[in-house]
Amino acid sequence: MANSPQAKKRARQNTRRQEINKARRSRIRTYLRKVEEAIxxxxxxxxxxxxxxxxxxxxxxxxxxxxxxxxxxxxxxRLSSRVKAIG
Incomplete structure (x- = not known):
C-alpha cells in the first residue's frame, strides 16, 4: 500500500488513467467489431x-x-486486405 504522499497521488492517478484507457480500448474494440460484422x-x-x-x-x-x-x-x-477481398 502507498505510504508517501507522492505514492498516494500516483495511485490516484493510475486508477483515473486506468478508467480512461479502459474506455478508449472498449471504444476501439467496438469500431473493430463493426468492421468485422460488415466483412x-x-x-x-x-x-x-x-x-x-x-x-x-x-x-x-x-x-x-x-x-x-x-x-x-x-x-x-489485415482488415483492409480482408475488405479488399470481399467479392
Missing amino acids: ASGDKDAAASALRAAQPELMRGVSKGVLHKNTVARKMS
Missing part, C-alpha cells in the same frame, strides 16, 4: 466505410499509448 455480412461498401471510421480511432489509441504502433499497423493491414 461477415459481405457488404463491401459498409465494410469499407466502417474501416475508414475505425482507422482514426485506432491511430488515436496509438497516440494515447493504449495500443502499440505495430499492433495497429498489423490490424489495419
Whole structure:
C-alpha cells in the first residue's frame, strides 16, 4: 500500500488513467467489431466505410499509448486486405 504522499497521488492517478484507457480500448474494440460484422455480412461498401471510421480511432489509441504502433499497423493491414477481398 502507498505510504508517501507522492505514492498516494500516483495511485490516484493510475486508477483515473486506468478508467480512461479502459474506455478508449472498449471504444476501439467496438469500431473493430463493426468492421468485422460488415466483412461477415459481405457488404463491401459498409465494410469499407466502417474501416475508414475505425482507422482514426485506432491511430488515436496509438497516440494515447493504449495500443502499440505495430499492433495497429498489423490490424489495419489485415482488415483492409480482408475488405479488399470481399467479392
